[in-house]
Amino acid sequence: MGTVTNEQDLLEGLAKNDRMAIETIYKQHYNMVQSMILANSGYPDDARDIFQEAMIVLYEKVISGSFELNSQLKTYLYSVCRRLWLKRLSQLQRVSPEVEGLEERIPVEEDLEKHEQRNRDFIVMEQAMNSLGEPCKSLLEAYYLGKKSMVEIAGDFGYTNADNAKNQKYKCLMRLKKIFSQIKK
Amino acid sequence: MQDTTLLDAVERYLRGEMSPEEKALFEHVRNTNPEVDQMVVEHSLFLEHLNQYGETRRIKTQLNDIHHRLAETGQIEQSRPAIVVTLWNKYKRVVFVAACIAGITALAISGLVSALTPKVDKAKIEYLDRRLVAQDYKLNKLSTQINTAGQTQTAPESYGIGGTGFLIDGKGYLITAAHVVRGATRLKVQNPIGEYDAHIVQLDPHADLALLKINDTSYHPFNGLPYGISKTSAELGEELFTLGYPRPDIVYNKGYLSARTGYQGDTTTYQITIAANPGNSGTPVLNNDGDVIGIVSSTQQNAQGMVFAVRSKNIFQALDSMKTDSALQKTDSTLSHLHIPLNSSLKGLDRQQQIRRIEDYIFIVKRN
Numbered sequence: 001m002g003t004v005t006n007e008q009d010l011l012e013g014l015a016k017n018d019r020m021a022i023e024t025i026y027k028q029h030y031n032m033v034q035s036m037i038l039a040n041s042g043y044p045d046d047a048r049d050i051f052q053e054a055m056i057v058l059y060e061k062v063i064s065g066s067f068e069l070n071s072q073l074k075t076y077l078y079s080v081c082r083r084l085w086l087k088r089l090s091q092l093q094r095v096s097p098e099v100e101g102l103e104e105r106i107p108v109e110e111d112l113e114k115h116e117q118r119n120r121d122f123i124v125m126e127q128a129m130n131s132l133g134e135p136c137k138s139l140l141e142a143y144y145l146g147k148k149s150m151v152e153i154a155g156d157f158g159y160t161n162a163d164n165a166k167n168q169k170y171k172c173l174m175r176l177k178k179i180f181s182q183i184k185k
Numbered sequence: 186m187q188d189t190t191l192l193d194a195v196e197r198y199l200r201g202e203m204s205p206e207e208k209a210l211f212e213h214v215r216n217t218n219p220e221v222d223q224m225v226v227e228h229s230l231f232l233e234h235l236n237q238y239g240e241t242r243r244i245k246t247q248l249n250d251i252h253h254r255l256a257e258t259g260q261i262e263q264s265r266p267a268i269v270v271t272l273w274n275k276y277k278r279v280v281f282v283a284a285c286i287a288g289i290t291a292l293a294i295s296g297l298v299s300a301l302t303p304k305v306d307k308a309k310i311e312y313l314d315r316r317l318v319a320q321d322y323k324l325n326k327l328s329t330q331i332n333t334a335g336q337t338q339t340a341p342e343s344y345g346i347g348g349t350g351f352l353i354d355g356k357g358y359l360i361t362a363a364h365v366v367r368g369a370t371r372l373k374v375q376n377p378i379g380e381y382d383a384h385i386v387q388l389d390p391h392a393d394l395a396l397l398k399i400n401d402t403s404y405h406p407f408n409g410l411p412y413g414i415s416k417t418s419a420e421l422g423e424e425l426f427t428l429g430y431p432r433p434d435i436v437y438n439k440g441y442l443s444a445r446t447g448y449q450g451d452t453t454t455y456q457i458t459i460a461a462n463p464g465n466s467g468t469p470v471l472n473n474d475g476d477v478i479g480i481v482s483s484t485q486q487n488a489q490g491m492v493f494a495v496r497s498k499n500i501f502q503a504l505d506s507m508k509t510d511s512a513l514q515k516t517d518s519t520l521s522h523l524h525i526p527l528n529s530s531l532k533g534l535d536r537q538q539q540i541r542r543i544e545d546y547i548f549i550v551k552r553n
Contacts, residue, residue: 004426022251023251026255026261027261030255031262034261052248055244056241076191088449118241121234121238122238125237140235141239144232145235145238145242148528165192166189169191170193180231
């Protein structure tokens with residue numbers, strides 16, 4: 001099956017963070033999701049949010065190695081978006097009839113539960129980062145997310161040497177941990 | 186320092202950057218020292234969170250970027266205008282009929298309302314000072330002067346109560362409402378401790394705020410104030426209280442914020458529902474934490490309990506413009522050191538304790 005191998009490639013690309021692969025998936029499936037949401041009292045902005053969240057769910061599933069192509073990518077994305085949109089609708093309390101089913105769905109509840117847990121952690125970390133203030137925020141981001149070396153960071157932030165930057169990073173990290181655990185409670 | 190080194194070691198261990206010997210040594214430490222072991226586990230979990238955060242953020246940015254590009258190059262549909270147009274075409278007639286019905290109904294109702302409403306004067310606002318009382322005193326004073334003219338110049342001066350004021354700096358700076366003191370030549374302020382001479386530093390009639398300063402040798406400056414002056418907006422429904430001088434004894438009242446805007450939608454004021462009487466002008470309005478959120482200014486005639494308070498934010502604005510006024514700087518050199526308290530030390534206290542702490546900082550403002 002040509003499409004299956006093709007989709008397998010795309011998913012591997014997604015896991016490896018390959019922009020072309022992500023763009024291809026986006027191009028192939030976005031319109032379908034948008035028409036489903038527009039037909040069910042949504043707006044294009046809703047469609048974008050929902051589709052992107054579904055892409056993140058897919059990404060999380062792929063990197064955890066648990067995505068098996070026993071269904072088409074299209075079916076999977078559609079099912080995830082449908083559930084996400086139903087949930088959003090109930091939160092927004094927009095007047096809406098049942099979301100019209102266009103095709104068969106596959107169960108995605110388990111994936112969404114995992115995703116929600118990750119999303120909660122993401123929000124907590126985001127809040128913690130934002131309340132950290134500068135230069136801590138940028139420093140930690142450069143080291144842990146940007147994977148820059150302490151020598152580079154010392155240069156970028158104007159510390160006299162890498163040891164001083166490391167010291168500062170340590171203090172910042174301790175503060176971040178504290179705020180993180182506080183918010184999480 | 187030791188902690189830094191340890192954390193560094195943990196991170197290098199988790200990233201697999203250690204040499205085999207170092208790794209063996211570290212694992213030995215980890216095995217024999219439960220605290221280190223716990224730190225490794227806990228830190229690896231936290232780094233996992235941090236990594237996931239970074240990943241998610243990266244992919245979110247990338248997805249947005251892709252969406253933007255695909256939409257721009259027309260590779261995905263952008264259907265916002267389309268849906269509006271189709272909806273419009275579909276419901277044009279319905280909308281037209283609905284608009285006609287709404288228009289007719291609105292006209293009919295407003296006609297009915299205006300026909301049935303008894304003719305009354307438009308609500309007016311009334312300042313809560315004792316201007317009339319003050320005017321009486323002025324007349325009295327004049328007549329006394331006339332009576333005593335030629336006899337002696339030491340006739341005691343008489344003052345009428347104008348309103349209430351409160352300290353914003355323990356050095357002796359008070360805020361009151363501008364209309365309380367406008368046109369006064371002599372001022373006295375009085376708290377439970379004593380009575381002091383004061384003068385007007387600046388008037389802002391537009392915001393209805395006045396800055397007064399006590400210039401009396403018998404005044405002992407306070408170190409700090411118990412309440413803070415809030416820079417933020419108060420919440421609708423927030424519980425509020427006032428301490429002021431509608432009569433020679435201090436009077437406590439409580440109520441709530443009933444509208445975010447004041448008279449005729451004035452956004453520099455709040456509407457509060459609280460009992461206020463002449464003499465309450467200039468009274469601080471505090472929330473449960475002891476932050477001053479407003480200053481009583483006026484009331485609407487024929488509307489019980491509807492009081493307008495100037496937002497405390499305006500104090501800062503008024504003072505900022507004063508601080509840049511060079512003429513004012515020359516006449517009052519301490520003005521630039523004016524320190525407004527932002528934080529209240531009254532949080533969590535019960536109301537009686539709060540009142541006891543605040544009382545001395547609130548003054549009767551008397552004018553000639």
